[in-house]
Amino acid sequence: MLNTAKEVIEYCKENKCHIYDLVLEEEVKNNRISKETMIDSLKKILEVMESSSHNTLNKSYETRFKMIDGFAKDFYAYQKEKEPLVGKFLVKAMAMAFSTSETNANMGKIAAAPTAGSAGIMPAALISLREKYNLDEEVLIKGLLTSIGIGQIIGKYATFAGAEGGCQAECGSASAMAAAACVEMLGGSPQEAFDAASITLINVMGLACDPIAGLVEYPCTFRNASGVINALISCDMALAGIKSLVPFDEVCLAMGEVGRLLDNSIRETGLGGLAGTKTGCKIRREFLNLKEEK
Template identity: 60%
Template sequence: MLNTAKEILEFCEKENKRIYDIVIKEEGSISGKTEEEMRAQVDEVIEVMEESAQKNLDQAHKTKYGMIDGFAHMTYEYAKNGDPMVGSFLTEAMAMAFSTSEVNDAMGKIVAAPTAGSAGIMPAALMAAKKKYDFDNKTLQNGLLTFIGIGQIVAKYATFAGAEGGCQAECGAASAMSAAALVEMRGGTVEQCLHAASIAIVNILGLVCDPIAGLVQYPCTFRNASGVMNAMISADLAMAGVTSFVPFDEVVVAMGEVGRAMPVALRETGLGGLAGTPTGVRIREEFLGKKEK
């Protein structure tokens, strides 16, 4: 993968290519697979994403500790029958993000994209956009391949691990990758893809990782819902012509630096932030099966 936003833009302009073309070429050179074989694998991923995003919309999932019970179903019903301030489309997208989080809680089949804790963002973005714009299969493939390409830049300069970089590295990265995918699927430019990804990380820079009892339920589920919203507004801003003054690769470097500066208690240890509240400590003690000293 090319190293900087500038290199990506220059290459795509010179060769008349898209970000997904770079991903296909690089993967082909490593694996020896044809484009058709790679796209078939992408279809398998999309199928799992669709199933997880839809599974709990019409049923109320229950959890052991009651932290995220039935959120997908409640939100979906509100999208259909309520009067959401953000509109039914965005509310339904949040419900889809909740659904994948609930499937993950039940040990169901998900795509950790890029992590289990942020796994609801891309499926919700992908399926909500598919429903709204009636995207064909190749468009969805190109979106997911763009998602992968942006992720390669994140992996190069920072991390996906909440234990290393906080939730900005999980839900922030997923939002950025999804924002670029949405721009690609909507027919935006490569430059707009990169601006959308930058804006999404800027919006979530510094977010801590503080799951109660170390479980990626609370507050992770809310951050998946807000993460898909972040991806969508970032995509819209980029397509409106709004730009990120700091290039994408520099934004990711900053995210990595911020993550390393975070106290350990705020990096997925289940000790600080919401995990350190009296309620959080009580749930942790129940989960561990013992009273902490």
């Protein structure tokens, strides 16, 4: 994969191709596999994404601390029964993100894209677009390939680890990958895909990672839901012609720097932010079987 957004955009222009074409070519070459093998692997990932995004729309699990139980089911029912303020499509997309988060919390099968804590964003974005526009599997694979390319650049200049960069590195990265994927799926250009990814990261720059008891549940599930909305609105902005002044690779560098500046307590330690609240501490003590501090 090329090193900067500018290099990728120029390559795509010169070769009259898209980000997904470049990624497929690179993956086939680097992994010494056929295009068919690569596509088959992506199809399996999409199957897992679709399953997890629908898994709890009509049922709910019961977790030990009941922090996120039934969110997907309740939200999905809400958009069926009423007219949500933000519209049925967005509420359903958020319900899908909740569904994958709940599946993960109950040890179900998910696709970590790029992490388990942010796994609800990509499936919700891709599958909701497929249902809205009746997109075929080939288009979704192009979106997934595009997200891989965006993720490779994030990994090169920043991090996916909440423990290193906060939630901006997890849900932020997933949202950026999803935003770019959506742009390409809807016929946008590589430049627009990078603009969407940049806007998405800018929207959550500095977002803390503060899971209660260190569990990937609360507030992670809300950030998956808001993350898919971030991706979709950033996609719309880019397709409308709104550009990011700062190139994507520079945005990633900034995200990495901001992550390093975050206090350790809000980098996935389960000690600061919401995890450090009275309620958060109580749940943490129960989870670790600790005595109440005097």
